Amino acid sequence: MRLAQVLRDGMLAIAVPAALLATSSACAADAASGERKAVVCVACHGVGGNSASPGVPSLAAQPPLYVYYQLLQFREKRRVDAQMSPFAANLSDRDMQDIAAYLAVQPVHAPTQPADAEKSAAGKSVADHNHCGSCHLQAYSGQNHIPRVASQHYDYLVKQLRGFKTGARPDIDGTMASAAQPLTDQDIESVAHYLSRLK
Ligand code: HEC
Ligand code: HEC
The missing domain is CATH 1.10.760.10 (Cytochrome c-like domain)
Incomplete structure (x- = not known):
């Protein structure tokens, strides 16, 4: 893929004047x-x-x-x-x-793992209490630089939330690091369960 790109860029550089290239890279x-x-x-x-x-x-x-x-x-x-x-x-x-x-624009597959009613309720309460939806939106579908977290894998969510809390995962503006500070490990596990089962 790298070689193909080098070739493609090389061919463009020969065929297209610099001003046009600048215009094309600014396209949607x-x-x-x-x-x-x-x-x-x-x-x-x-x-x-x-x-x-x-x-x-x-x-x-x-x-x-x-x-x-x-x-x-x-x-x-x-x-x-x-x-x-x-x-x-x-x-x-x-x-x-x-x-x-x-x-x-790719459709999301519905989560296949069953939800545990008690864990999901506990996780929803953690999310509500910490206003997670104020940034991630109520359906947890994300917006702008804020990710969709609905139906994301449980193991991945747990790792990321622990990472934000300890600083192992950096974040763009520090907002997510602060949002993760008050979460206990139990909170992290229940909120991850809740989000991973959301459609
Ligand atoms: C060998 C496996 C592998 C391949 C191939 C791979 N990724 Fe990843 N990707 C991962 C893993 C694992 C993570 C999660 C890393 C972590 O735990 O922080 C990740 C994370 C990401 C993230 C961050 C997602 C988020 O929710 O924060 C993006 C975006 C991404 N990959 C895009 C890509 C793209 C685009 C490609 C192809 C050009 C690609 N990946 C190829 C394994 C892979
Ligand atoms: C003030 C806004 C804000 C609040 C409140 C917030 N988040 Fe976030 N969240 C973000 C932003 C921004 C990112 C992206 C961080 C980055 O990588 O730069 C993020 C990233 C994440 C990720 C990583 C997802 C991925 O795909 O890698 C998870 C999981 C997450 N948030 C869960 C939560 C939970 C759970 C709560 C409530 C306890 C919460 N967030 C509250 C803004 C917020």
């Missing part, structure tokens, strides 16, 4: 080309961004700005993950925007 993100660029991601993140692995986040229907910012953070090594980092290392800003545009 292209979901169709994002789908092609995201083929390598399917092995872990699943078809259409619906991951089947508990430790790998689903990306379907994520707000495009969120996906773009996270890919930037992986590329700039602010966010680091042994599996994920190599796949962000060679993406251009344009690649990231195209991929984000593609993922944003």
Whole structure:
């Protein structure tokens, strides 16, 4: 893929004057080309961004700005993950925007794991008490740079919430780090259960 990109850029550089190139890179993100660029991601993140692995986040229907910012953070090594980092290392800003545009319009698969009524109720109460929905929205579908967390994998949610609390996961503006501070480990487990079962 890297070689193909070098070739493509090389051919563009020969065929298209610099001013035109600048105009084309300012164009709106292209979901169709994002789908092609995201083929390598399917092995872990699943078809259409619906991951089947508990430790790998689903990306379907994520707000495009969120996906773009996270890919930037992986590329700039602010966010680091042994599996994920190599796949962000060679993406251009344009690649990231195209991929984000593609993922944003993919349908989300309904969660398959059953909800435990007691755990879900406890998790909803943690979410309500801490106003998680004021940023993530009431359906937890996310907005702008704030992720969709509804129907995300339980294991992944627990890891991220613990990471924000300890600082192991950096965040763009510090708001999520503060939101995670008051959560006990029990809170984290119940809110993750609740969110992972939301449609
Ligand atoms: C080898 C497996 C693997 C491949 C291939 C892979 N990823 Fe990932 N990705 C992960 C894992 C694991 C995480 C979660 C890292 C963590 O725990 O913080 C992740 C996280 C992400 C996130 C952050 C999601 C969130 O909710 O914060 C984005 C965005 C992402 N990957 C996009 C991509 C894209 C785009 C590609 C293809 C260009 C890709 N990934 C390829 C394993 C992979
Ligand atoms: C003031 C706004 C705000 C509040 C309140 C808030 N969040 Fe967040 N949340 C964010 C932002 C912004 C991010 C993205 C952080 C980043 O990586 O830069 C985020 C990220 C997350 C993630 C990571 C998801 C992923 O795909 O990696 C989880 C999980 C999460 N929030 C859960 C919660 C829970 C649970 C609560 C309530 C206890 C909560 N949030 C309250 C703004 C907020």
